[in-house]
Amino acid sequence: MNKKISIIFGTRPEAIKLCPVVLALKANPAFECKVCVTGQHREMLQQVLDVFGVVPDKDLALMRPNQTLGGLTSRAIAAIDEYLAEEMPDAVMVQGDTTTVLAGALASFYHHIPVAHVEAGLRTWNLESPWPEEANRVLTTRIARWHFCPTESNRANLLKEGVPEKGIYVTGNTVIDALLMAKEMVRKKPPVLEGLPSSLMATEERMVLITGHRRENFGEGFENICTAIRNLAERFPETHFVYPVHLNPNVREPVGRILGHHRGKNVHLIEPQSYLPFVALMNRAYLILTDSGGVQEEAPSLGKPVLVMRDTTERPEAVTAGTVKIIGTAQDSIEEETALLLNDQDEYKKMAAAVNPYGDGMAVERIVKIMEESL
Ligand code: UD1
Ligand code: UDP
Secondary structure, X not given: OOEEEEEEEOOHHHHHHHHHHHHHHHOOOOEXXXXXXXXXXXXXXXXXXXXXXXXXXXXXXXXXXXXXXXXXXXXXXXXXXXXXXXXXXXXXXXXOOOHHHHHHHHHHHHOOOOEEEEOOOOOOXXXXXOOOHHHHHHHHHHHXXXXXXXXXXXXXXXXXXXOOHHHEEEOOOHHHHHHHHHHHHHHHOOOOOOOOOHHHHOOOOOEEEEXXXXXXXXXXXXXXXXXXXXXXXXXXXXXXXXXXXXXXXXXXXXXXXXXXXHOOOOEEEEXXXXXXXXXXXXXXOOEEEEOOHHHHHHHHHHOOOXXXXXXXXXXXXXXXXXXXXXXXXXXXXXXXXXXXXXXXXXXHHHXXXXXXXXXXXXXXXXXXXXXXXXX
């Protein structure tokens, strides 16, 4: 008899990293694969579902404007609990470290449904950074039965915490599977980049791509980030600064206030891009300034230097490889490190080699095989 797996996700990055798994499970007759989205994100989630052609079997539609962690978590546990009571799958799969992941794991545990955790074993060992994601990961690990680790160092982290070795598998990160699919789609049909001058993709002028959304950067961190970008745009008038602004109001307020008046010639504030245009933008960028987890994993394989506007990373592999640098959120540091790469070819070349510590594009195949053998 085929096994029923419910895949539960809610935000943009979870959707990017799980849609390839959904497609593979749905194509495999050994499984009945159900997709439940919490709708922790609304527009940004839909953008990804559209790219991969995934239609959820259940949408819990949980997002509220400027939602709080406690509010979302309690709504998510209650709604997933009800969903699972009806569906009763043989296993639940979650990915990463968001509120949806913790709520999904906990609600499954309360139903005695085993949990598969994709992208397991990432740690900063600092519960305040990223906040609340480090806690979400640690707590999900305690509940999960299958731990699908992107790298050997993630596996070592779990062993250090006493996680039983037999449940840990190193598979690579499914983000590379998604990126390879997206690159192929972009190659076949170059996407439209809404909100940008059409000439931008064709010119030789340099482009710095920016993203940011981490909760621990709200307030002073975002003030610094925006002020640094404003100063850099004045200092490098021939360089374009392209910033798809996350929909979180705590991000949009400082970005609009500090950078809004400067948009125009070389400052481009645009809406969050669907995955294919964003991959095209990463490919076009000279360098990337970000606090994103997923972008830290994708950019190295595209040969793009990444300056990470955070104090910690749970993804040390690309730092060791030399393509990612942790620069914090001090205004001076963001300006100096970006200026260094824009001014100094040797420094730039040191960081621009394409490396890919996060997988070979076969993570999905490995995960599906393991589930087939062990569920
Ligand atoms: C969430 C995750 C974070 C992940 C990020 C990916 C948690 C606690 N945070 O952060 O780990 O890295 O997603 O982007 O799980 N909003 C919209 N439309 C959308 C998405 C968001 O309007 O499509 C606005 C809403 O006002 C919403 C707010 O953004 O309340 C915050 O969304 P939320 O998912 O709570 O936090 P993120 O900062 O997106
Ligand atoms: N991304 C996207 N459109 C954008 C910005 C990012 O599709 O405008 C993709 C990016 O390629 C990566 C993922 O979204 O795969 C990262 O999401 P985010 O930074 O929101 O979350 P994190 O990875 O930090 O959890």
